Amino acid sequence: MQRIGVFVCWCGSNIAATVDVHAVAEAARHEPGVVFSTDYQYMCSQAGQNMIIEAVKEHHLTGLVICSCSPRMHEATFRKTAANAGINPYMVEIANIREQCSWVHKDMAAGTEKAIILAKAAIAKVHLNTALTPGESKVTKRALVIGGGIAGIQTALDIAEAGFPVDIVEKEPTIGGKMAQLDKTFPTLDCAACILTPKMVDAAQNENIRIISYAQVEEVGGFVGNFHVKIRKKARFVNEDVCTGCGLCTEKCPQKKVPNAFNLNMDNHRAIYIPFAQAVPKVAVIDPNYCTMLKTGKCGVCAKVCTAGAIDYKQQDQIIEEEYGAIVAATGYNPISVEKFDEFAYSQSKDVITSLEFERLTNAAGPTAGKLLRPSDGEHPHTIVFVQCVGSRCAANAAKGKEYCSKICCMYTAKHAMLVRDKYPDTDVYVFYIDVRTPGKNFDEFYRRAVEEYGVHYIKGMVGKITPENGKLKVQGSDLIADKQLHIDADLVVLAAAIEPDKSARPLATMLTASMDTNDFFTEAHPKLRPVESPTAGIFLSGTCQGPKDIPETVSQASAAAAKVIGLLSKNTLKGNPCVAQSDEWMCNGCSSCANVCPYGAITYENKEFRMPDRSTKVRRIAKVNPAVCQGCGACTVACPSGAMDLNGFKNNQIMAEVDAICK
């Protein structure tokens, strides 16, 4: 029999104003097993905690019921108090008589009645509590960052600076991501490459960072502190340690017709190439789909001109296996395909381009060496129309576009419009918008400059139709403020395409057992209070894989994720949560129902030998819960048809005892 102490908190007037706390303490005193009951103004204060410790000693209490605020608030506090008093922290139960009682009731009688019932339920439960001890596991002091854009680079740099080794896995041959493709950055208009490439070089030179480029994560096992990851490094047919990046091969290769993905296929490179001048690692790569040598066995020009002897036509994919304590997802975004939006004639005319293509067209390292020329005929465009929200805020047609706001388009469109007017004052520039959204430091000032100083025509309304005809783009749109239809003959149309998570994110989330929303953005553990952690322990989120973000926000989040990783890696061991699921192996029939509902991949199966009542042995398949991975959500206990699964600290009989106490 437990010796239970009940402590009723007033919480100043928060509870005491609508709950008669003396009556609650008095009612609890008459419950079986309760040997001590009292009330106090602030139970969480030092004096209140001392009162609890004294009572434990004096009355030899074995279980505590604290009638106070939500366990989210002070459960940890009172567990510590219990430990200080010399009893197991898991012998404490909280009856929430504030958030779920005094705050929602106005009537003292009703509030008091409910508080008494909640106290009785907690008393009934604590009778069945058992001492629980959290398990411990060691922490591998190495982090994995998946994705080498600005988010991944910043996270890796911060972790490395704190002294922990970190690997960046990047699927392209170079790190840099989308930011490397941009021309200027808002709102300061400094060049993207000038601020990004030094960071890329820092990452390459940092002795704690290993860049695994042209690679993808294939398999993830283990749990927080102890992940085991398999990475496939694709064959680039060039020995990375030998190549000097001189680029001679990329000039001599006879296969010149390979679409240049870095320039969004607006020009071509050779079959052996370096994505861009500041690539990291600056190592050539052969595209096996175009290389004559790899396809027919005849050519070998690159091997002949390479003075370093770096070309290796026989190179194979390589599998790297490594242990990590923490994993950061930084898989980034892509613009959506705008081909579905045929009203904008993207697939009908070369002169309808996306904003990312526009970035390349104005970039000095782009296909036109920074001159803004029409892709169809290389002429200078005089009338340019920008269309915002192409595929964003598309609630009416979610199958085609995205319901959300892509967040960055208003600002980069203002940037594009301003830069065009600055460089080519003879152009007429129109921007069609639904709303202009520019919250951010110096953002609205920036947009207003585009309108007021640079004379960009901002038109509230959408474009309904673009008709390519006789070398012009006939733009039909509505001006909602003037309440009239507009017809503009444009030379170039730029579509601000919505952004979506990279396609690699969904399979990665499955491997990590990290949850995603319906748009395939990674879900954070708490939208406000834990924005850089996944609900899955040990998985962190950096950059646009969690939601649309601009560069400053991405970098902030990247550093925040790094701080969380550093916090985790600084620990030698991790204390687990002892309130985890446990399977009764005699009752389990190995049906897999629990593993199918487990969101964390904590349940595996094993074949175990049992001695049967007739002394024979039998091998049965049974469920095993990994306590380090289990988050104690309890889904498996509900799914289990034989009742073998139970959750420590919330066992079925404890829950039933609470229900009985409430219904009595």
Add this chain to the structure above:
Amino acid sequence: MMKVSYFPGCTLKTKAKQLDIYARACAEVLGVTLEELPDWQCCGGVFNTSKDEIATKLSAVRALSAAGKAGQPLVSICSACHNVLKQTNAAMQNDSEFASHVNHYITQTGQGQMAPYHGETTVLHYLELLRDVIGFDKVKSCVKYPLTGKKIGAYYGCLLLRPSSVMAMDDPENPQILEEFIRAIGAEPVIYAMRNECCGGYMTLEEKSLAQKKSTAVLDNASSAGADLLVTACPLCKYNLDKNGQNPLPVVYFTELLAEALGIKEA
């Protein structure tokens, strides 16, 4: 031989006979009999979007109900008829107030009292019959005289595709069904931006210059994209493009080309 109920509509019996005659003959070759509904009446011409307008939608309900009684899908060809039938059917399914008014009327008044109707009949456009029931592959295999080398622009107009949630035939901004049809008869589809724009419609009666402007814009855009010929399913579109369009680009019904390809009609 599969049988479907068929609603020709007034225009197909008068100005647009080619649309009707060849549609029936081609369907026979492709293994489907179009069974004309007995005593059908005008569809109403335009689907009146005001909710309390019941009377003009009754003849469409009668046609739908008659096809339902025969246990057959209802096929129509004229874009305007199809639009009215499909929208009326959707209203009978989803707008319970409208449906109860209509049912109150058709079950209690008139000579041929009818059973209540709630939108059970499947309404198909002739193009959907080709795509979803017969299959364009089958059409292709039945073609005797492919229209090889012909560059044909599909003209959808507006009634065939919109409102897209109700018509549910194709993507209203990037439709494919007529292009697939053009490929099936061996010709080359020409994509042009104005293919799903309005021809001017009934505006030709009130403000002819507007219909002229709209029709000319469609034809100019199609010819600048390289089309030799336009196909349509809509008699009103054909009228506007022929009479109001100031561009000599020829416009024919898609059933005429189908008949040519199947060897029913001399080219």
